[in-house]
Amino acid sequence: MNEVTIVYIKAQGNNAESIAMFHRIRAKQNGVYLTLSKESNLVDHNMNVRTNGLDEIFTGASSIGAPYYEGTTKGYYIFKFEFEGNFTLEFSDWINTSYGKAYSVYMSYDNINYELIANNNTNLGTGKIFSTSAFAAYNRLFVKDSIGYKTYLNGWVDSGTSLPSENVFKSHGIQKEKIPEIPESAWSQLAGEIEFCYYTDDQTKTEASFNIETDPFILEEEWEGKEIEVLYYTDDPTVTESMVTIETDPFTLAEEWEDKEIKIIEYTDDPSITESTITIETEPFTLYDELGDNVDVLYYTDDPSKTSAELNIAANYSPLDELEGDFDVVTWSDSNTSKNVQLSSIPSPQLIKQTDDYYMYGDLLAIVDKLNSSNGTLRYAISFNEGSTWEVCKFGKWRTIDISSLDAFKKSGMSHYDISLINSVALKNKGSKIRFAYYIEDNIHNSDPGIEIDNVQLKIDAATDTVKFENLAFYVLNTNATIQLSIAGNKLLGVLDDSDRGKVQYRIFLNNKPYYPTDGNFTLLAPSPQDININISERDLLFNQENTLKVEFQDYWGETDYWQTTFVGSYSGLMFMDETGEYLSDTFGGILRYLQFGEIYAGQTTIDQKVVIKNQLGYPVDEMLLTVNKDVLPSGVGIELSRQQAPFLATDYITYGLTKENETQEFYVRITSDIDAEPVSNGIFELRINAKKT
Known part of the structure; x- marks a missing residue:
């Protein structure tokens, strides 16, 4: 890959009118004029008179005459060059006032996004040489994924895991303007997080921006299932903590802690506290539910007279409970009298599924289950697809369970409390049909009546067989943006x-x-x-x-x-103007007009000239600092500034306070020289200004 930069130059008339901008264009780099031609350097134009003379704008010949434009839009040329660093363009302006009119010169790296580099407002048929200089920067980048650094050449090319050197960036990096040409299929081949590593030798560039078009997304989707850390930085030494407020969907701790083992750790610096009490509200349960069938009872006493302990347990128990499976009761007697055996038992856990659907003709207000007895375990599941699948709703969220497993149904089914919370919001998009399944298990630890469900009612806000509508039309009330x-x-x-x-x-x-x-x-x-x-x-x-x-x-x-x-239409920025209101430079620092001090003799101080600074940024600024760039001054030559003309209080910088939008500030400038200053032809000095946005 070549270490040169392709640069597009556009010369365009400032006004929509007939125009002939120049007879010839020349390009110079490192003091050498480049060889130009129509075939190699002309990209586009809209000249429509003497177009057979296009070659002459590159060769300088005058047998036919250079082309020009007649019409009611802006005349333009677009050229393409290969530059490396600083370069100079020279335009031989038109020689008559009929078509010798003002034009501007723009530069681009992609023939799409152009920046103004010069404005030739003096093309008034004088035939002079208009010259402007610019800098062709290397704008190159590498793409980095989890594997390493990559460049693109009809496909990704690996360049190792270390950051490429400056020379490698120049010779093998991707031009920023070529990024849109990389197909989407190539981007999908990259692994992990993607970084752009950007290199430029343009010292005026402090940042780079990339516009990336993606499918619409929200941060919630991107962060789902991921652990998020919020890193906070401040240079305020008085800040010892920060607070981050995160808006989430409503949830309960019971929802977050479901099926998890919870430990509560309490800290106090009160030495008098020896214990703490935590009250937790749960669904009703018995010790039998928590302890299961086998329990070890440990007994401790510090009474030395105790040699044994007794434990009395009152329970609904029969030795027959120890038998598993079917069994026969066999009796023996020496009497021929018939014997009767009475046996009462508690049914095994049962699964009951409703075979028909309820139809809901309106908004469900509540599900009411009337229980004659709650001595045991009762769980619910609901089907919206005629029993194909069964769902439970806890904490406002639905999930599917397998009710064929009684253990799973008992553990995950909805309780009497859960079923009472279901309303029309929870049933949104669930259809109009509903059926129930029940898990019923009586309490084996007492002889009270077991679970008894009298009925289940659906309270629905619906109107049937009442008002009927014909030729009904709906109108959407919309407020304009x-x-x-x-x-x-x-x-x-x-x-x-x-x-x-x-x-x-x-x-x-x-x-x-x-x-x-x-x-x-x-x-x-x-x-x-x-x-x-x-x-x-x-x-x-x-x-x-x-x-x-x-x-x-x-x-x-x-x-x-x-x-x-x-x-x-005007420029934007902090603009320099002369006392007549003419701009001295453009937005990008290009020179439009010079302050003419004439010839200066060694040891002479020139007459001061008035300069105006106008704030055209679109917002107020403060702490404005005007300085002289001393690096480009010839030896023995100085620039003096003053806020006022009389008396002239010489300084090499001036500060200004709050400057509102479109407000102006004035200063005066003059040139001084030592008696032994070296002669310089066409000397130029630079003034710079910086400010802070308020």
Whole structure:
């Protein structure tokens, strides 16, 4: 892979009008002019007059004449170059005022996203050479998964487990602009978590962003079944703890602790406390349920006179309980008189399944089971599919159980209390048919009557055989979505909301052309309220002219409305201007106009010139710092700044306080030189300004 960067250059007229921007374009790198041609370097254009002279803009020949554009849109050229680092472009401007008009130069790495690098407002038919310099950065990346680092060349290529070196990034890294070309099938081959390792030699870049399109998801789905840790950092030394509030579906501790062994650990620093009491409310149970059939009774006493212990147990017990399976009762007597044996016993646990369904013609209010006796164990299960499967509802959640296993039915079935909690909310999407199954086991430890169910009733809020409707129509009452927007600093900010809390979508038009999304379609429907934060690219604006921005929006039902505003196209940022209001630089730091100090003689101090700083960021700033870049000053030459003209209080930096949106600050600048300063032709100095957003 080559260690060069493909760069696209777009030259476009500033206004929608006929234009001929230049006779020739030249590219220079490391002091050497590159060989250019129509076949290798011209990507696109809309010139429509003398197009057979396209070769001349690369060769400088004048046999036919360079092309130009006639029409009512913006004339443009798009070129492609291979650069490495700094490069210079030279344009030979047009030689007449009929078509020699202002144009701008933009740079892109993907022929999609362009940035302004120069603005030639002086192309007024003078035929001069317009020159601009730029930097072609290496923007390369590797993709890292659980196996290691990878690049892509018609498929993933492994590059080991160590971070690649700078040279490897340059020679084998993936261009950021090529990422969209990697197919979805390739991404699915990666294992584990995916990281982007990004390299650039552009020193002005402090961050990189990637737009990743995924299927809609919510964090609850991503985190389901995973253990989540919340890491909190603060540099406030007074903070000793933090609190995180998490909203969950309603649940009970009984639901979370079901079938788990619970230990309660109590701590106290009160030395007088020797024991604690914990009260737990449970369903009714007996010691027999907890202890089972076999019990060891341990007896302790500190009475030395006790030599033995007696334990009296009163229980409903018969030696026949010890026998398993069927048995015969055999008696012997020397009398011929017939003998009668009376035997009473408790039935074995029983499973009873209802064979018919109940039909619910409305909202279920409650399930009421009338019990004549509750001496034993009673469990319920419900079927909604004619007995094919059986379900239980505990803590508001349904789950399927196997009622053919009596032990499982006894353990997991619903109690009398559980069945009383079922209502229409719990039965949502369960259909209109319902049937019951019962597990019944009498208490073997006393002679009281066992479980007796008198009846089960379904209380349903339903109206039958009463009011009848004919030609019934339903109308949906819908409230239109609303939008609150503002534009400042070439940024569109606001909120799209719907009082019905439905889903909303929008699209943006700039000067009657689709801007976002670029295909002119609406964005995907998303829950309201929806924040809107869109940067308006300056390459799409009409400078010093009125621009129209229109936002169309609609709700889930298709009710459409729009918001529209007009604004004059201008730069955004902290802008330098001369005292006449002309911009000295653009948003990206490109030079538009120079402060002309004329010739300066060694030992001379120039007349000061007034410069204005205008806040066009779209928000107020504070702690504004104006400094001189001394690194580029020739030896013996200095730049002095002053807040006022008279008296001129020389300093090399100036600070400003709160500066509101569109507010201006003024300063004066002059050049000083030592008597032994070395001569420099066309000397240039730089001023820099930084501020904090408030």
